[in-house]
Amino acid sequence: MTLPEQIEQKKNMSPGSPLSALKAGLAPGPACGGIQLASCLTLARGRVHEIMGDSADVFALMVAGVADGPVYWIGSWREIESLSPTGIEDFLDPSRFVLTCCLNRGETLWAAEQALRARSAACVIAQLQDGPDLRESRRLQIAAEEGGAVGLTLLRGRAGNSAAETRWQCMARPEGGWEWICTKHKRGMPGAWRVSWRGKHHAPDLVPLAATASA
Template sequence: MGDVMKPQRDNAALISGKRQGYVPLGDAARLAKGRLHEVTGDGTNAFALSIAAQIKGAVVWIKSFRSGEQLCPQGLSRLCDPARFIFIRTVNRLESLWAAEQALRMPGAPCVVVELQNGPDLKESRRLQIAAEATGALCLGLITGAINSSAAHTRWQCESVCDAEYQALWRLTKAKDGQRGQWRVKLPNRLGGDYAARLVSVVSQSAA
């Protein structure tokens, strides 16, 4: 691997994030609340669960019936308390986007996850962004297909890795607040009811 990608100072985020706050990821990485964040790669679910575990309150998870895969409560319990989740199954993409926008506007839904085959376009992402800003909720768009030009605050490429110590590699590919870098991530097992406020125990800078 090449040179280490050092995160830059995110002065813009320090200003804009005062009202909404952040979800800390460790080692200078963080996600702004009240924003839309896009996630790609085969590690999207682990990333979303890691973030959800650090936010108090209900987690609304939206996906289409056309997606054959479903999250298993027993599997969720490794990373996050499954009792906090509200699962919504939709008919199509438009319904998923509508459900996400409505959920983001509810005060009782501080974290909304929406699974999409293709990423939201500029108009769709702006609607999600406005809804998230209204309540300070954090919106995660998990994308399995094409990425579109959007108003997302950040975009992450998340991959699972075969390593004895680290289980994931998270790379920040877009950030409006100036953050840059990629991190090797260690996800501890939270089985047995130990749902700590800070799930990601180790997030270290990785070589590019």
């Protein structure tokens, strides 16, 4: 199908019909669904999302808690070792975790790609220092589209120019709860939310901060 044909078909199809989107080849197969974190926030499956900030762990754990299936946490030995399942159990069952310790950035990216490509993972969390570049993130993106898992890259340092679907800045608020700022969204609007959480059996409660915020 050539590009003009695709555009033509896009014009003809009824808006919001996932079936027609699938037929048109515009939406990748397993990526149709999303992980609904809250009533107003859905994170696309089969995509890679970038999380930054000092409480990026919490964001990742909330996403992993909602995703159903094994969770692969990939990172350096130091990062993996400091994770504590006794605290994680407030978010999800630690027996769902498979920890993968890598020695360097190359191994981490390779392991993340393998885990995303395999269909067993529901959520793949890769911890990196600096964000993946365009080529690295595109590879992760393709692997995620094949496997259908939601991929999260937790960045300690700077984010690069990447192919990530969304990018989040997560901070803990001094008065309790967190602040999530979506600084990039390929198919939606960025926004900012104040988030609170009332335990394992509740969805996080999101309150938009700015008037422009929307999911």
